[in-house]
Amino acid sequence: MQDNATIIEPSMLDIEKIRRDFPILERTVYGYPLVYLDNAATTQKPEQVLKAMDDYYHTINSNVHRGVHYLSQQATEAYEAARHTVADFINAAHTHEIIFTRGTSEAINLVAACFGKTELRPGDSILVSAVEHHSNIVPWQLIGEEKGATLKVIPVDENGDLIIDELDHLLKGVKIVAVNYVSNSLGGINPIREIIAAAHRHGIPVLVDAAQAVQHLTVDVQELDADFLAFSSHKIYGPTGFGILYGKESWLNKLPPYQGGGEMIKTVTFEKTTYNDLPYKFEAGTPDMAGAIGLAAAIGYVQELGISNIQQAEHSLMTYALDAMREIPNLRFVGAADATHRAGVISFLVGDIHPFDMGEILDKQGIAVRTGHHCAQPVMDRYCIPGTVRASLAIYNNRTDIDRLTAGIRKAVKLLA
Amino acid sequence: MQDNATIIEPSMLDIEKIRRDFPILERTVYGYPLVYLDNAATTQKPEQVLKAMDDYYHTINSNVHRGVHYLSQQATEAYEAARHTVADFINAAHTHEIIFTRGTSEAINLVAACFGKTELRPGDSILVSAVEHHSNIVPWQLIGEEKGATLKVIPVDENGDLIIDELDHLLKGVKIVAVNYVSNSLGGINPIREIIAAAHRHGIPVLVDAAQAVQHLTVDVQELDADFLAFSSHKIYGPTGFGILYGKESWLNKLPPYQGGGEMIKTVTFEKTTYNDLPYKFEAGTPDMAGAIGLAAAIGYVQELGISNIQQAEHSLMTYALDAMREIPNLRFVGAADATHRAGVISFLVGDIHPFDMGEILDKQGIAVRTGHHCAQPVMDRYCIPGTVRASLAIYNNRTDIDRLTAGIRKAVKLLA
């Protein structure tokens, strides 16, 4: 395999050192050392993240914002510092453009519900792409149904590339565009700069689903000129149950509030309630303090490694993996076949082996991949397949993982074919 | 103080042993050992809870439900076992009646939005009480505004007791009742059995906000015959960012879905989406696995101590505290003055000392209390006060905490009066 491999630059990162930050990688499954290649579903968490949350609970745990006392002030400072870390990470113009949510799904639901409430009329449409995750389809269907608006779809070609030649035409009657940066089912990096530019030419705002992007690529909301952008903590080495909505100040001020509760209001009487300023207007109820602090630690971890170093290391491993997998007879990639247009995800099938069978035999060898439609049924329908096997990478994966994967696939083929 | 105190039965629990489960209680603030009496805002977490989450992250962290692989199955089992623990704790008839949310606020918003969507018409009303937290007012205002429905209010008397004589009359035109079990601003235990019975006589469903109840009292949803019930993990020794909505199966099946995303759907095409069964229909997006496991550990902790033992110990400490505070000149309680009608919370004022000043001087002595309107402005308006000082108890509080509090108040009075 090595001989005809694409030339791979040496990584700036010491992957073996990184692996030691993730003790779960040392565990075994069915007697085999774990090979964790289900990172697009959720990543593992480094000790630094777990320690930050533990420290929070051991030293300053307290409800934020409304407290005069010392712990509450410490907690509030740590919590707001986390917001600052996130703003800095995606280069938001203002810290108050960062809204804390439960995850990407909630962030998209928030925008769909609030945008829909004031901006959608019967006959309007919402433009998504053919490679979206359900979380970027169903919220728009729900609000569309309520408001009489319908979905339009940017089509995808055989290679998994979005077809954007007709975009200007497609954008007619569209009130908002919602597309992912990187597809979770195929791994393709979508041309969101072109999509945003086209939408803005027509004065249409764009929501970017960056759930599969922020952990692999540099994401700069100002450079992209994204109007909204969402991602999940648990997919970027942070804790579960937490996520981010970025929104341009002007849009966030314009939208009505989402949920009601403490902190999102200024004054409450039974007759009338006035809402708080950004970002609190969109944060009802006691926030997930530990979640915010955990995500900030995860981002700190990523920043310390350097996102471009991560990108380079993952690209190198991706190239290695694609080259090795190409050698397996009857293996076909679903989506782009080269590493350059891809981030994190390799979706594939071998002959007519059912992905579920492949996944089970890999699992028996201690290799965790995901099988099925990856919450992107329309993508599977597009390719007329029941699903794929998906191996997805994170910064702690090494060539041993890939070698184990390819050997595992070969073994599965021997058993199943 | 001891001499004329109400007779206090010895507690079944060893509070000093319990305190050792909460290492944060050993820290100092401004050189004084911390006295944490802000438990109604959020409780501290025992090591058992932190360890359960750490173990999860160290051994089985993985995305749930959609995975064939070993870790994903282990994670799914732990996650669903947590749901079972919660169902058991509040005696739900079915495990799928437990919906995981971000907290009480989100749970109430979910019901308000979904119930409102199909059940509220212009001219309808929603009945809340005069002692609600903003989180049980604003969601109803938001949906009420959208649907043309208005709020009606169960009034409260001088002692903080709800006036329910006129309930049958008040219930005219009401589509849903939303009341808290225990008020977070006054600590009064509300007559929710009577309220539920009255509402059901008129065929009206009732949502119980149990955010300040589950950690202090036995809550049995079947015995109460509550239609919906909400509480937050972080107030019952569990992690932040997690909470519970209980709903009767029949109601949950009847309501439309809330948010869209992965797992809450069965099939998705761009034209049509069919929803999943309970509880998944209401859980969009990757859930907070660690949160669920943390809450289950917290409930396990509470169950091990025994909720009735907790109730007895807290009642005894409450009696001790009220007796001691009654000795302080010019101190007046806001809400019921006796321990029997109260859980967890003591709201008070001294002379015309501003609560904010009192809170600051207590803080300087290492005593954490909350001051202000406690997200219950209408309650403060009712009593024509800007706010109160609120000391709130948890199972790890001891008499030393109360002695420090009363000494702290006396010192503050000396400085401020």
Added chain:
Amino acid sequence: MTIKEQQDEIIADFDFLGNWDDKYEYIIQLGKELPLIDAQYKKDENLIKGCQSRVWLHVDYREGKLFFTAESDAVITKGLISLLIKVLSDHTPKEITDAQITFIDTIGLSSHLSPTRSNGLLSMVKQIKMYAVAYQSKSLQS
């Protein structure tokens, strides 16, 4: 053979197979052999809800006994189905409702019966039991 005896036989067969590869090879072999369900029965009404692999199940009732044919698009599932049918087919409704399915656990494939896996096998067991209950009450009435 009774359902219990059938299961014991399968368990004994598997005992001969040493490691997991051999067990899977055997199941996969069975999956490849399973007589395909009659084409007319591979229709949506016979499709059993299952997220990862699809399973079709058809039932015949003859002379007081139930006979099953089935199909799945995943071969391991299909192999397990073939064992399941061997165990449960050609029995009376009462025998089927009373039966405890233990062999899947014992041969180490319990994860296929995990409610969290949603792969169709558990749903299939439930479906078979439901048919049995239905036919049992029917036969009691008649």
Added chain:
Amino acid sequence: MTIKEQQDEIIADFDFLGNWDDKYEYIIQLGKELPLIDAQYKKDENLIKGCQSRVWLHVDYREGKLFFTAESDAVITKGLISLLIKVLSDHTPKEITDAQITFIDTIGLSSHLSPTRSNGLLSMVKQIKMYAVAYQSKSLQS
């Protein structure tokens, strides 16, 4: 005295006060003394947003200088306001916009300026600065 000298004097005064009780006693004393704002100015337009305690601020512009009177319902806040006014009142808009308010930090009450506390003092400093900027541009125009 310049704003800097005023602050130094306050800091020196506080240096004499040993522990926190003495400092608070002094601030509370000041809070009790602060000449109440003229009743006509204690109105909603002069109310500064602050969650925990309310603060009213009134400004007068005379002979190129700004004069402030203020009030709060919390006595510690009131005491700090009284210090703040002592420092900033009777100065030109330019002096005020240029000023660095350091004394609150130095005397150990920085938490009152924490943006997370929302108690009105920080909002008050901001409001005073805004008045100063407004009058400065006004005086430049005229």
